[in-house]
């Protein structure tokens with residue numbers, strides 16, 4: 001049984017998000033409301049393959065056993081480095097690895113990786129084959145509809161499906177669209193039909209602007225297998241609840257405390273990026289914006305803790 005066969009239709013995934021879904025934040029989400037599957041931030045295969053970059057790559061791939069089921073996401077351009085990194089990911093105990101073929105970041109695209117691969121489908125196929133040549137781990141792909149034009153999806157997704165990935169996550173926008181327009185939900189039935197024709201066993205995961213686990217139902221009704229939520233977790237860290245309920249300010253503050261503790265426990269550095277998360281927890285109550293402004297001036301976890309402990 002491959003990794004993706006374990007989940008029932010309507011499964012939910014926390015999206016891979018660079019600088020966000022690290023070992024600390026994933027556990028915050030797990031405490032709030034667990035998705036069925038976690039994804040790590042992406043790790044560069046060049047980084048793992050070089051002696052200098054390896055410690056950083058291993059740091060990014062760190063996870064706790066109770067975060068399982070978890071998928072390691074990787075990106076790059078060189079097939080040999082993919083094979084090496086996929087084997088390493090497997091040896092770290094991951095059952096599944098995902099290849100990023102959708103990142104629009106210009107630095108990533110300049111290397112030919114991420115969404116750059118949409119313009120070089122042969123290179124993408126070679127990478128997928130190299131990753132799949134490694135035994136003992138399940139390989140999936142996350143991508144967009146195309147690079148410039150929406151109708152690229154037929155040939156691009158058709159090519160990927162022809163390589164039979166175990167799962168395919170489609171962010172329903174092109175690279176050019178970034179996240180500036182609405183996701184193209186109207187295409188789901190056609191993408192499902194293509195998948196069923198070319199690679200019926202591949203699990204199809206839909207991504208883009210979804211807000212809660214309840215959204216899985218309407219996606220499944222259209223024939224897809226699961227959903228992936230990224231930014232929705234910033235608006236509501238409890239978004240993976242199957243039966244949504246109201247949450248108190250005290251619950252949000254507890255989550256923030258938990259996040260601070262974990263950031264410290266794992267020795268994550270530097271402090272400032274942690275501040276980006278504070279708006280998740282300090283929100284929607286009288287005085288929240290003043291409190292956030294005060295927290296923005298803090299220089300350490302201890303200072304932030306002292307401020308919220310006064311509440």
Ligand SMILES: Cc1cc2nc3c(=O)[nH]c(=O)nc-3n(C[C@H](O)[C@H](O)[C@H](O)COP(=O)(O)O)c2cc1C
Pocket residue numbers: 015016017018019020041042073100102103142171207208209210228229230231232
């Ligand atoms: C801060 C941030 C970092 C991201 N990093 C990654 C990444 O490492 N790998 C990836 O495949 N997608 C990455 N993405 C894209 C998301 O996984 C997701 O495809 C996108 O945000 C659309 O889904 P959403 O509307 O649910 O957020 C990132 C998105 C954001 C906002």
